[in-house]
Amino acid sequence: MASGITTTGTSPANAGAGESATDRRAIAQNFDQFLLLLTTQLQAQNPLDPLDTNQFTQQLVQFASVEQQIKTNEMLGSLLTSTRASNVATASSFIGKRIEAGGNVATLADGQASWSLDLPRAASRAVIEILDETGQVVATRTQSLEAGEQSYVWDGRTDSGAQAPDGAYTIRVQARDTAGEPVEVSTKFSGVVDGLDLSGAEPILLVGKVRVPLSEVTGVSQT
The missing domain is CATH 2.60.40.4070 (Immunoglobulin-like)
Known part of the structure; x- marks a missing residue:
């Protein structure tokens, strides 16, 4: 039988990388909107009844946590891509043996x-x-x-x-x-x-x- 290599579908690692890029763009857009709204609120706030700083501080922390998770996912995606490439190279060396x-x-x-x-x-x-x-x-x-x-x-x-x-x-x-x-x-x-x-x-x-x-x-x- 002639040797052959079968490949179908999209690589899970590549798909994950695309999703991470989309997530990063989305969180960046949402973060910009949040800062715009926050700045507007601060400018228009009543000096006698100022905004609760704890609320927007918590929101800032949440945004930072989400961004950190996206970075972690991107690193894992890169690691999976590297591992898969190594496995493919190893598997290819077995043909004919x-x-x-x-x-x-x-x-x-x-x-x-x-x-x-x-x-x-x-x-x-x-x-x-x-x-x-x-x-x-x-x-x-x-x-x-x-x-x-x-x-x-x-x-x-x-x-x-x-x-x-x-x-x-x-x-x-x-x-x-x-x-x-x-x-x-x-x-x-x-x-x-x-x-x-x-x-x-x-x-x-x-x-x-x-x-x-x-x-x-x-x-x-x-x-």
Whole structure:
């Protein structure tokens, strides 16, 4: 599959920056109007009944607080923009490389799909099932598994002996030890990144049809 990058919509950080600029213009206009009204009131006040200074002092403080909040939002927006740019650059560097991430879905391509299985103790009998995108079991294998992390590679052959089409497949493992007790099996998958989806807040790595958030990548290597 040819590598590609998907981008849609407006960046949240850019949208926030536009809103902050609009808010700043609005508060500036309101503040100018407030000062004009205040000056007019002071000029026209009755010397025998002067305005309550506490009221307009409180209003000044409120305006200052709002302006400070807008400045804070602008700083956060700039930080988000910088972070996003850094994440995009990092995600782009993964294209063409093999990654590893938590999950039980892997892509079958060129007659191979691989997962990493991790067991706290050895399993004398493990039933490994491969399911297609509709949830149907297409291949079943029975074997023993060692304790610790190990690789499991499926050659794409179904139970009927046919070659399964390329696509996303799910692995399901039911393992038991020599005493017949269940053994928990955690799974990771590996595959080559062939595209990116940058439409959301976090870059998504595309491994065939499998979508992997950048934050969930646990390993990377050259193909």
